[in-house]
Every structure is written in C-alpha cells, then in structure tokens.
Amino acid sequence: MLVSCAAPTQTNYAINNSIGMPMMPSKPRSSVLFFQRNKTSTQTGIVKGDKETHMHTRCLTLFMLPLMIALAPTASAHRLVVNDGSHVDADSALVVTEPDVSQLILHEVDQENQEVWLTFQGQAGDLIYLQLGVPVIEALTEYHPAVALVGPGLPAAELSFAIPGGAGAVTFEAADFQPKFFSEPFTGTESWIYVEETVELPVDGEYFIVGYHPVSAAGKLWVAFGEKEVFGLPDILAYPDTLRTVRAFHEVSNEPLGFIPRLFLIVATLLRFLM
Numbered sequence: 001m002l003v004s005c006a007a008p009t010q011t012n013y014a015i016n017n018s019i020g021m022p023m024m025p026s027k028p029r030s031s032v033l034f035f036q037r038n039k040t041s042t043q044t045g046i047v048k049g050d051k052e053t054h055m056h057t058r059c060l061t062l063f064m065l066p067l068m069i070a071l072a073p074t075a076s077a078h079r080l081v082v083n084d085g086s087h088v089d090a091d092s093a094l095v096v097t098e099p100d101v102s103q104l105i106l107h108e109v110d111q112e113n114q115e116v117w118l119t120f121q122g123q124a125g126d127l128i129y130l131q132l133g134v135p136v137i138e139a140l141t142e143y144h145p146a147v148a149l150v151g152p153g154l155p156a157a158e159l160s161f162a163i164p165g166g167a168g169a170v171t172f173e174a175a176d177f178q179p180k181f182f183s184e185p186f187t188g189t190e191s192w193i194y195v196e197e198t199v200e201l202p203v204d205g206e207y208f209i210v211g212y213h214p215v216s217a218a219g220k221l222w223v224a225f226g227e228k229e230v231f232g233l234p235d236i237l238a239y240p241d242t243l244r245t246v247r248a249f250h251e252v253s254n255e256p257l258g259f260i261p262r263l264f265l266i267v268a269t270l271l272r273f274l275m
Contacts, residue, residue: 078104078224079235080242085113090150090164093117093208096225099128104224106249107211109145115161115212116223122151122201130209131224132174132195133182135250144174145221147195148210153202160214164206170199173214185260187243189250191222220249237275239268 081103087094096103099120107116122128132147134140148159154168163169172195179192201207211223235242243261247253257265 078102079230080238080245081105081118082245083107083116087117088113088115089117089162090119090208093119096120096209098226098228098230099126100226100228101230102224102226102228104222105211106220106222106246108218108220108249109213109216110218111216114216115210118209118223118225120207120209121205122207123204124201126201128199128201128207128209129225129227130172130195130197130199131193132172132211133191133193133222133224134174134179135220135222136181136190136192137220137251140219143213143217143219143221144194145211145213145219146171146173147223148172148212149199149207150210151201151207152205160216161210161212163208167208172197175214184246185258186264187246187250188255188258188261189246189252191250222249233271236264236268237272239264240272 079102081094081096083094083105086092094105094117096118097120099122105116105118107113109115128149130147130149132145134143134145148157148169148171150163150167150169152167154170157163157169157171159169159171174194177194179194180196182191182193183189184191209223209225211221213219213221243265244253247255
C-alpha cells in the first residue's frame with residue numbers, strides 16, 4: 001500500500017524530562033502536543049485539532065518504524081528481561097523460553113538478592129552463549145562478579161550457593177578476564193564486559209544461568225545470553241520503559257541522550273500514543 005505523506009510545516013520539538021521523553025497529552029487529541037505549534041500564527045503551523053497534523057504524525061511514524069527495525073539488530077540490541085528481585089534460587093528461577101534469542105537481565109547484588117537465577121530447557125548439542133558485564137561506575141571499577149551455567153552432565157563444582165541435586169556447573173569469574181569497554185548506542189550506557197563464552201550442552205534437561213558474586217559483595221552486574229537478534233514492534237513499544245530502567249541501573253539518568261536513543265524514544269512514544 002502506498003501512503004502519501006505531505007511535507008509538514010516547520011515545528012519546534014520540546015523535550016520534557018531528564019531522559020528526553022517527548023511531552024504527550026494526558027488524553028487523546030487530534031494533534032500531538034510534542035509537535036508544539038503556534039495556535040494563532042498561520043506562518044508557524046496548524047492550529048491544535050487539525051486532522052492534517054495527526055495524519056503527518058502517522059506518516060512520519062510509519063516511515064521511521066521500518067528504519068528502526070532494520071537498524072536495531074546491527075547494534076546488538078539485547079531484549080531486556082525484567083528482574084523483580086524474586087529469582088534468588090533454583091525454585092524461583094525466571095523461566096526463559098527462547099535461550100537462543102539475545103536477552104539481558106540486570107541484577108543488583110545485596111544481602112537479600114545475592115544471586116539472580118534463570119532457567120530453560122536445553123537439548124544435547126545446544127550452544128549457550130553467555131556474557132557477563134558490569135556498568136561503568138567508578139565505585140565498581142574493581143567489582144568482579146561471576147556467571148554460572150548449572151545443569152545435568154556438567155562437571156562437579158563447588159559454589160557459594162546450593163544447586164539442584166545431581167547437577168554440575170561451568171563457572172566464569174570476572175577476575176579471570178580482562179574487561180572490554182562497551183558503549184551501548186540504544187541506551188547511551190557503558191559497560192565493562194568480562195565474559196563472552198559459549199558452552200555446549202552435554203545432555204537434554206533443565207539448565208540454569210546464575211549471576212552472582214563469589215563472596216556476595218554488594219554491587220551491580222548484568223548477564224546476557226543468546227545471539228539471535230529479534231527486534232519488532234513490541235520491543236519498540238517497550239523502549240521508553242527499557243531505556244529508563246537501563247539508564248537508572250547504569251546511573252546515567254540525568255545525562256543527555258545521544259541521537260539514536262532520542263530517535264527511538266520519539267518514534268516509540270508516538271506509536272504508544274497512536275495505537
């Protein structure tokens with residue numbers, strides 16, 4: 001279907017809060033407020049309520065959506081897995097249905113939440129890709145967490161926490177690796193990546209990914225897994241919340257956004273308003 005989009009008149013773009021969230025109306029209206037137009041001047045735009053403004057906004061959004069979907073995988077964008085702090089052992093592990101899809105979970109280690117657990121069903125020969133990182137924060141310069149893959153057929157291991165009976169584990173500790181600096185363009189955050197490893201599953205069964213600190217020292221870590229990039233409309237709609245969560249975790253909420261996250265934020269906010 002060919003959609004004709006006439007060029008809009010010049011607009012002034014307004015940013016509302018610390019992460020650059022476009023200002024949106026509290027109730028649906030026929031024009032979008034973050035395209036702020038002079039209500040009286042015929043030279044600067046169209047009066048509020050004009051249906052043409054709404055159509056231009058829809059056209060712009062439809063134009064940008066395919067571009068965002070095309071760009072996202074090229075930047076290795078992980079899908080954020082929400083951590084509510086309750087996944088602290090094997091019994092409460094968060095179930096992952098697609099361990100091959102690129103995903104990431106954030107975790108703050110403290111006395112009540114020393115580990116974060118995820119679980120998935122694996123088959124012999126599956127390749128599980130793991131990453132372990134720490135946000136670039138001065139207080140975490142010497143923070144060295146660890147990640148473990150726990151499950152049947154893996155070597156026996158001594159860990160600082162209990163694992164299911166009959167299971168073994170493969171562990172990777174940050175202290176054994178040199179960190180690699182990584183700047184994530186979609187959120188404007190920076191991390192030290194310590195671990196990038198792939199483990200082949202020996203047998204079918206239930207496996208666990210565990211992020212933790214070897215001596216339970218307080219701090220922050222993130223664990224990523226999976227290499228298949230999947231990015232679609234649901235991810236774009238969730239982007240404003242993801243951006244806020246990730247930037248707060250990296251303690252950069254008050255720093256200005258770069259071009260890519262600002263662009264995604266604008267389009268995502270428009271989509272959420274229009275749908």
